[in-house]
Amino acid sequence: MAQEEQMNQTSNAERPTLNVELSGGATTSNVKRQKSYILWRILDFVLAGVFIFAGLSKMFDLDPLIADLRHLQFGDAFVHFQQLSVASPVEFASGIDNFKLVPWPVSVALAFYLPWLEIFCALGLLFRLLYRGALTLLIILILVFTLAITAAKVRGLDITCGCFGHASQHWSFPSHLATNLAILAGLVVLWLNAAAKEKRAD
Amino acid sequence: MKSSVVAQAVILAALALLPAAGEAIHFRDKVSWRSAIAPSEMVTVERAREWGDAAIWVDARPDEEFAADHVPGAISLNEDRWNELLPQFLAVWTPGKKVVVYCSSLSCNASREVARRLRKEAQLSDVFVLEGGWEAWLKKNR
Numbered sequence: 061m062a063q064e065e066q067m068n069q070t071s072n073a074e075r076p077t078l079n080v081e082l083s084g085g086a087t088t089s090n091v092k093r094q095k096s097y098i099l100w101r102i103l104d105f106v107l108a109g110v111f112i113f114a115g116l117s118k119m120f121d122l123d124p125l126i127a128d129l130r131h132l133q134f135g136d137a138f139v140h141f142q143q144l145s146v147a148s149p150v151e152f153a154s155g156i157d158n159f160k161l162v163p164w165p166v167s168v169a170l171a172f173y174l175p176w177l178e179i180f181c182a183l184g185l186l187f188r189l190l191y192r193g194a195l196t197l198l199i200i201l202i203l204v205f206t207l208a209i210t211a212a213k214v215r216g217l218d219i220t221c222g223c224f225g226h227a228s229q230h231w232s233f234p235s236h237l238a239t240n241l242a243i244l245a246g247l248v249v250l251w252l253n254a255a256a257k258e259k260r261a262d
Numbered sequence: 263m264k265s266s267v268v269a270q271a272v273i274l275a276a277l278a279l280l281p282a283a284g285e286a287i288h289f290r291d292k293v294s295w296r297s298a299i300a301p302s303e304m305v306t307v308e309r310a311r312e313w314g315d316a317a318i319w320v321d322a323r324p325d326e327e328f329a330a331d332h333v334p335g336a337i338s339l340n341e342d343r344w345n346e347l348l349p350q351f352l353a354v355w356t357p358g359k360k361v362v363v364y365c366s367s368l369s370c371n372a373s374r375e376v377a378r379r380l381r382k383e384a385q386l387s388d389v390f391v392l393e394g395g396w397e398a399w400l401k402k403n404r
Contacts, residue, residue, distance in 0.1 A: 165295045172286045177278040193270020
């Protein structure tokens with residue numbers, strides 16, 4: 061009887077300890093999950109920022125603004141921001157035409173279309189709307205850009221890709237390639253993470 | 263899962279079409295769908311020759327090609343040595359003079375780029391690209 065009582069007491073005394081351990085483990089796992097979510101979101105924001113900048117730099121003449129920011133002249137940057145002028149689509153169309161891959165009318169159509177596609181996909185990344193579709197399109201875009209600049213280099217065409225408008229005008233081929241590959245790596249990692257999450261949810 | 267990714271991509275691609283179409287309509291008078299250079303910015307060999315001394319000829323080809331042969335009186339101004347050659351060009355240029363830029367042939371881009379930079383960076387207005395470039399000039403003059 062006394063033994064039975066002791067057993068009951070022991071069992072009751074252990075139960076809360078077990079519960080504390082369980083909830084402690086769950087909290088750690090939640091913190092880990094939150095941390096990893098924040099890291100993925102940071103990558104989302106960085107890549108979305110890159111593509112929004114890429115899209116806008118083809119639509120607006122950002123040269124004076126970038127120069128001000130580079131020299132940390134924020135006052136001048138604010139003035140230039142208010143005076144932003146719309147860049148002629150002909151400039152980007154000429155950039156595409158320089159690759160000699162598509163006829164001029166297609167270059168013009170792409171000059172109108174690509175900046176918007178980049179911005180819409182970037183917004184998809186920012187707000188996690190149509191997320192995997194946006195990532196897929198951005199991966200395709202960056203692959204095409206990378207192949208195009210590589211093909212141009214192989215064919216001996218001394219041109220810039222125009223990927224970031226005027227900002228990338230004086231970039232060398234290795235810096236273009238390195239930037240594109242870094243962006244591609246980031247996008248692929250995000251895509252794989254999204255696919256894994258979707259699989260887990262299924 | 264695959265179909266949902268494709269559907270999402272199609273939706274985004276279709277959404278981007280709308281503002282792009284709006285922009286194309288907005289720029290319909292400023293962008294030529296036929297040629298990279300607006301007809302008003304091009305000039306034929308005959309027309310450029312009619313301008314005589316009122317025009318400055320600018321050779322946008324690389325230095326070696328310019329050294330081999332060029333339009334008589336032409337000034338070399340290529341993108342490889344832009345910063346070095348631009349002051350030399352501006353020393354010769356006077357207000358009111360027309361500028362005729364040429365490169366190798368119809369398919370080259372150098373003349374287009376040099377003309378664009380002269381308009382934008384040097385703020386010149388009467389800048390024209392020679393139709394057919396150096397090849398066209400040779401045909402009409404030799």
